[in-house]
Amino acid sequence: MSSDVLVTVDGVSRRFCRSLKRSLWYGIGDIVSELNPFSARPREVALRPDEFWAVRNVSFELRAGDCLGLIGPNGAGKTTLLKMLTGLIKPDTGQIAIRGRVGALIALGAGFNPLLTGRDNIYVNGSVLGIPKAAIDRQLEEIVDFADIREFIDTPVQNYSSGMQVRLGFSIAVKLIKPDVLILDEVIAVGDEAFRSKCYQVVGDMLRRCAVVFVSHSMPMIYRLSTQVMVLANGEAVFSGDPARGIESYIRSVDASDQIARRSLGTGEATIHRFSVLNEHGETTRECQYAQPFRLSMDLTVSPAFAEYDISITFMSRAQELVAQCHSGANRYRCRHSGERHRVEIAFDAQLLNPGRYWINVAVFDQSATRHLCWELAVTSFNVIGTFVGNAPVQLLGSWKSTPVTMNGQTPTAEPWAAQPKALP
Amino acid sequence: MKSQTTDLPVTIYTPESPLRRPALFVRAMIADVAASRELAWRLFIRDLTAQYRNSVLGYVWVFVPPVVASLPFIYLNSAGVLRVSDTPIPYAAYAVIGTIIWQTFVEALNSPLKSAGAARAMLTRINFPREAILMSGLMQVAFSFLVRLALLMAVFAAFGLTPAKTAPLFLLGMLIVALAGFTIGVLVTPVGLLYGDVQLGLPIASTFLMLLTPVLYPVPTSGLAATVTRLNPLAPLVTTTRDWLTTGSSAHVAAFVLVSTVTVILLPLGWVAYRVALPHLIARLGN
Numbered sequence: 207m208s209s210d211v212l213v214t215v216d217g218v219s220r221r222f223c224r225s226l227k228r229s230l231w232y233g234i235g236d237i238v239s240e241l242n243p244f245s246a247r248p249r250e251v252a253l254r255p256d257e258f259w260a261v262r263n264v265s266f267e268l269r270a271g272d273c274l275g276l277i278g279p280n281g282a283g284k285t286t287l288l289k290m291l292t293g294l295i296k297p298d299t300g301q302i303a304i305r306g307r308v309g310a311l312i313a314l315g316a317g318f319n320p321l322l323t324g325r326d327n328i329y330v331n332g333s334v335l336g337i338p339k340a341a342i343d344r345q346l347e348e349i350v351d352f353a354d355i356r357e358f359i360d361t362p363v364q365n366y367s368s369g370m371q372v373r374l375g376f377s378i379a380v381k382l383i384k385p386d387v388l389i390l391d392e393v394i395a396v397g398d399e400a401f402r403s404k405c406y407q408v409v410g411d412m413l414r415r416c417a418v419v420f421v422s423h424s425m426p427m428i429y430r431l432s433t434q435v436m437v438l439a440n441g442e443a444v445f446s447g448d449p450a451r452g453i454e455s456y457i458r459s460v461d462a463s464d465q466i467a468r469r470s471l472g473t474g475e476a477t478i479h480r481f482s483v484l485n486e487h488g489e490t491t492r493e494c495q496y497a498q499p500f501r502l503s504m505d506l507t508v509s510p511a512f513a514e515y516d517i518s519i520t521f522m523s524r525a526q527e528l529v530a531q532c533h534s535g536a537n538r539y540r541c542r543h544s545g546e547r548h549r550v551e552i553a554f555d556a557q558l559l560n561p562g563r564y565w566i567n568v569a570v571f572d573q574s575a576t577r578h579l580c581w582e583l584a585v586t587s588f589n590v591i592g593t594f595v596g597n598a599p600v601q602l603l604g605s606w607k608s609t610p611v612t613m614n615g616q617t618p619t620a621e622p623w624a625a626q627p628k629a630l631p
Numbered sequence: 632m633k634s635q636t637t638d639l640p641v642t643i644y645t646p647e648s649p650l651r652r653p654a655l656f657v658r659a660m661i662a663d664v665a666a667s668r669e670l671a672w673r674l675f676i677r678d679l680t681a682q683y684r685n686s687v688l689g690y691v692w693v694f695v696p697p698v699v700a701s702l703p704f705i706y707l708n709s710a711g712v713l714r715v716s717d718t719p720i721p722y723a724a725y726a727v728i729g730t731i732i733w734q735t736f737v738e739a740l741n742s743p744l745k746s747a748g749a750a751r752a753m754l755t756r757i758n759f760p761r762e763a764i765l766m767s768g769l770m771q772v773a774f775s776f777l778v779r780l781a782l783l784m785a786v787f788a789a790f791g792l793t794p795a796k797t798a799p800l801f802l803l804g805m806l807i808v809a810l811a812g813f814t815i816g817v818l819v820t821p822v823g824l825l826y827g828d829v830q831l832g833l834p835i836a837s838t839f840l841m842l843l844t845p846v847l848y849p850v851p852t853s854g855l856a857a858t859v860t861r862l863n864p865l866a867p868l869v870t871t872t873r874d875w876l877t878t879g880s881s882a883h884v885a886a887f888v889l890v891s892t893v894t895v896i897l898l899p900l901g902w903v904a905y906r907v908a909l910p911h912l913i914a915r916l917g918n
Binding site for chain 2 (some may be wrong): 212218229230232233234237239240241244245251289290292293294295296297298299300301304305306307308310312319321322326327329330333335336338339386454495552
């Protein structure tokens, strides 16, 4: 392990068992074989019945200032890997070497006793983290202020709201631990907006000093904090490298497992037979490049009772929030038809959604916009791929320029606008 | 940055059994005991203050078990239903002293599994010196005993008894009684954390054992009971400890020394097993 490397994970695997009865029995077997001085550990570790690889042959190396974002669907092995890094469970194969002190922001407030006051729990929690009493004394005021629970500090923790408990746990952890290696499991997104922004700040400070392993399901957060990304799927690292490409790989990999059920509502006076997303060349696709043109195309039949109608397309995020809309009426277009099956197409200059997966809802209205002739939810989905992942669902494209300005607000030189980017490199 | 990081200690996790490097293992054990003293104390204080915080009677509950456990026998004996052969001191005092010794054994026996079970959420989420859990449990056992010592003094005063000259040895006896229970408790903890059977079985086993051990009656001299008592390793612990306090002469000191020696050998082995087992237990216990 070279001297500036803080974390080395080398070919680490870990088995897990589906059946509880068997799992307990294997546990006993593992303990006995470790205690038995004559047992030789087999070189090849094989799966026993009912077992699977929770983590399989994972390797990486981190130096101070590195932040590894671990992403993957639930059950991909992220938490198991973190537990091995903190030394809670042993790897079945491979080796983990960690230089320096490990701080884990995983279980905030584990060890809190609900009957004791916040103040008592600060001392207990601090001792659990290995902090001497004198050091806790020094930091006590800061912890209380950071958690913003001064008036409740002598109230039993069972009377705290869940947000207050998490805030206290987080404050204890960040104020008392001075780690060299920091392990974060989905903990930054705790508390209200104001507290979250404080969290970002302290974690940001820690990021610069430590080697960090960081698990999150929030792609904007992964993109913002990580210097490298590892995508886990069924325990294996299917991608390892640049954050934007890692997020792209993750978005693609969860494609099959990640579904929002399609639902049909409305009066049934219109039917959508086919709906597809097309790329700039007019080919059907499930993937759009950010900032590139794309098209939507649908074949539908509408009852002859409605000679003219409107279509509303909404784009829905994974969290089932509507993030963008396109309405024929607002675009000054009125759909007409002869009662036969026909095709409607919409062309867009640029795909402006933040990289991620989106679902499309389609509503067909009558002229009065009161009757849903057809309302298809999650009619199809597609991925937006890009080299930048932002925090907001829509990433507008702008033209930029900067100009010197005098004291009275005049701009003496005329700077040209930068050409509007058609796509990022 | 470079010069700073080179000084940092390196921790290595491998699939290998830690017992393959005994020197490192023992050093880690000692380091963890040193590191867990403050935490153990804090956990002990936490549990102690929290334990009776939501009860009206509070610390009275420490006295209740030995009194209640001996009352039926005192009653049966005085009512003549159950005739216990002559005891060197009044039977009621004899029974209360016996149950105090026994309760300490039982509490020490249950302590490791109880503490580890209660700390499960912490164990599966935070890496801290795990000895602290066992130590805080032992502190609780010691605390309960010290409180009961007051009960013991009250019993002596009530019956106008004076402790024998060997009474200081009684404390040594209690230490061995507690360590014997604790050792068995530590040895069953790895299995007990995985399988609920141990936790369900322990109280039943200890009630049964209490009746087989001369806690509420003197050592039988003849018949099956005498044989059982002779084979029961707990018998010399209880009787010798009580004799040291009451009469000053015990016929079972040799057996006491033997059982103490076995305890002192088994305790570190149980501790080693606990340390080796924990990562596997945590893996099986889940979140």
